[in-house]
Amino acid sequence: MTGNVPHPQIMRFSEINIGKFKTTKHFELIHNTTDTPDTDKINVVNDRQFARSLPDYWLSYRLNNRWRRITGLFKVSNTEYYKGDKGRNNVKEHLIIVRLHDKRLATVYTFKGYYSNDPTAAIQLIKSIV
Secondary structure (H helix, E strand, C coil), X not given: XXXXXXXXXXXXXXXXXXXXXXXXXXXXXXXXXXXXXXCCEEEEEECXXXXXXXXXXXXXXXXXXXXXEEEEEEECCCCCEEEEEEEECCEEEEEEEEEEECCCEEEEEXXXXXXXXXXXXXXXXXXXXX
């Protein structure tokens, strides 16, 4: 079932500025599986229910010293993972799976060139890697 799902780029982050912001958590890169990570800092913001899609969180990357919102994160039922996507012009190009560990660590799995509305195959691959 995981035969056509590519191996993800894995980035692990540790929370910084703990308790400084009420609805935003900032994270700094501590481990990466590629030579060129997409970013070295992320933030995860609680959704304030202004968007129609109603995600649980918003994921932003720190690019060129500015925060750039990447995707909304939606809880995958019966798992500890959140799913999102990355693309251009409303075309979904990459599947993003995020796991928030104890609210102090975050792991971002980016499946480049792969997207599916049903992330169960990707999550099974993640569980087999870990």
